[in-house]
Amino acid sequence: MAELIIMPKLGFNMNEGKLVQWYKGEGDSIKKGEPLFSVETDKTNMDIEATDDGVVRKLFINEGDTIPVTLPIAIVGSADEDIASMEADALAQLGADAPAAVDAAAEAEAPKAAAPKAKEPSGSAYDYEIAVIGGGPGGYVAAIKAAQMGKKTVIIEKEHMGGTCLNIGCIPTKALLRSVEALKELKESASFGVIDVDTSKAALDLKKVQERKKNVVSQLVGGVQGLLKGNGVTIENGEGVLKDSHTIEVGGKTITVENVIIATGSDVKNLPIEIDPAAKVLTSKEMLDIEEAPESMVVIGGGVIGIEFAYFLSTIGVKVSVVEFLDRILPMVDEEITIQVTGHLTEMGVDIYTSAKVTEITDKAVKFEKDGKQQEVGAQQVLMAVGRAPRLDGIDTEALGIKTERGAIVTDNTLKTSVDNIYAIGDVNGKAMLAHTASMEGIVAVENICGEKAAMDYNKIPSAIYLQPEIASVGLTEKQAIEKYGKVNVGKFPMLANGKAKVAGEERGLIKVIAEPKYGEIVGVHMYCIHATDMISEAVVAMRLESTAEEVAMSIHPHPTVSEAIHEAMHAVSGRAIHF
């Protein structure tokens, strides 16, 4: 009976294996216990032996191919057996995964085939068609897109793939917040009927939180590297220095490129004030690595980063004070939501000072000016979260003739800079400093390089803030909409009228939809509720398709879900919510 040999799953975590060596060829005999092939994965290589005597009838993959575990790789049986149907099944399974057909005859022909035509030097004389400097969410997405569109691509990254987002931004912050969520759920579990658990002592072991975070980050970074390699992008490690519009120096090498995409990201900003060297001032980077909670913390900056950390610290028992320069925290979100969030944080014990200008940081306190008076708030540590500034390391914009404005590279909505073959995406162009903006900009830039017409629309970029409950918004706030259109139609729906929110036990918040008066087109959606960050995409799509609130209201939203609140808010725009 012929045996179908598969790529073995040798370990729990093994998802794919690289077939590094065939010990036998098609037509060779093999004895039980003789090694048939060798597999390598994660630097471990193992010989796999034949389980029975037989003849190797068919090999489905080549040496060097990597294939997911359990897929067929060979058939071993007796010399004269009919293996046609087993072979057909196997090929069907391999389907899209089948590497180039193993054709022994064709293999032998290869060396005699016409010498490969080297590329003509004049014309595509460059080492690469597209070079991406920076491997964050803007850079790596651009590189993958470029490779998919058939361009010879190189990506240059001096630290870790995934950039700030994966390593010292979005992902680690959310990992920390997830741990806090777990603690919160545990502490509230009694109200859901959980007994015999002493939650009074429950706390977060920050060292373990960090371990989980590091694990998540390294898996994602590895994933990005895998994607880049899998798409055939060349990776260069080191700081890329743009010598001229077609030359980049990295790691001692010089490479020539046809098009450049600058994706070097941004750095934390610091306030130009006096800071006592003995004061313990952290930026978000150090905050993400904390293993011991301080007793008290002053957070300078009431934007997304500042508020997320304020929430995190307050939940683990730190006394937090927030000092914000503008007249409210979270200025990008609708005013009504800011008021509710401010209330929630104040309930948690966070002190919030708005319209406050920080003047000095001593080793014991943060001094600020508010309502014409000098005030100060004491704290053990200080978190500086006043924003980020574009990073231009390795890019001498003046020498290269790249126009900048207030430290950011100037781009049009195709991401082109003032130099024809140079594009700039992500935080470095300072337009909307969010990872998803960078990724979309990367795709638009590459499409333009490839001759397709594509442009960025900066009016429909969602933002997401990960407190509990979450905040998400896209488009104009009510105030901005009134300024633009005069009168607007607003539909609101409070979460305490939503069944699923009640079942979940988190009824805080509301959903607010703003529509312009002429066509009823949705111009802004703001959510403060559980699952907000996962639900905002519906609003983004609706706005992109220029939908009216009416049209969304005519789309059935499943019950029971929190998204019904969006549905109701859409009805409410024309004054006809059913459940409120």
Place this chain on the structure above:
Amino acid sequence: MKYLKMPESDVYYNLALEEYLFDHYKDEDLLLLWKNHDSIVVGKYQNVYQEVNIKQVEESGIPVARRNTGGGTVFHDKGNLNYSFITDHDPKTFSDYEPFVEPVIRALGSLGVSAEKRNKSDIAIQGKKISGNAQTIKGGRILHHGTLLFDADLESLGDALRPGSGVFSSKAVESIRSQVTNIKDYLREATIDQLETCLLKAYFGDEKPQPLALSDAELEEVSLLREAKYITWEWNYGRSPEFSFQKTGWAGGSKVAVELHVKKGLIAACGICCDEDLEQKIDSQCAQRLLVGIPYSYTAVYEFFSQTMRRDLAAALTDCFF
């Protein structure tokens, strides 16, 4: 459990000895400690040409050796301590580095160094790699070995492991570059011998380690294995998986685009593209045909070109091939 401190520092001999012990001593647990003279050691399924600077390696004469385990390329010198552990393979596990790496971390701990396992198979101190590990499993036995950068010359390491600026395409296993550091930098005062002693203590505990001694006949077999396999060009270079190479460079005032297909270390197909002037001088059409079958070696390609043109042009042209 027995242990052997390998007496020689010839990388080819030591790899042969390790393989011999792995294949023949099936009933005991073995711990081997060894150091090599300056050498570069590539993983079993790697493409040597993609991992090292061939020109530099040929000019400096530094030995390149291919080992029997998977993984990437490492640089050995007297400041690097290698350890190998041979034991039965538990069929329920695969690619499990923890039990092998843990005693090493303990040994370092006893010297006052706080090290941690990183990226599945590395050991690092404060995020910088000091030990790379690899394994091979055969016939129910597992060989796990690793390097320990005690006091290695990290500068030379960087230089030798940097190939030129061409583009390689192959299905070979690629190395993962990491930031490296030396263990010695984290100790107040210690020698590589003390590290050895601590490793023995971590593996043997309070038992006196039993040394392993091979007979003359066995040692003879090891020498033969070294001659027949480890020292051969066929094993070290020829075993590289087939690959393509592309590079654009300059020679004789013209841009030169080279495309090669290399199989078993020999040039299997070659394409040279340059402007007309240079094409006349070097007869690139003819060169393309004649280069087939020549080893993909800097020396060999340079010799080939210097037969028909000035040395400086031959050198510039050869540079386009690597």
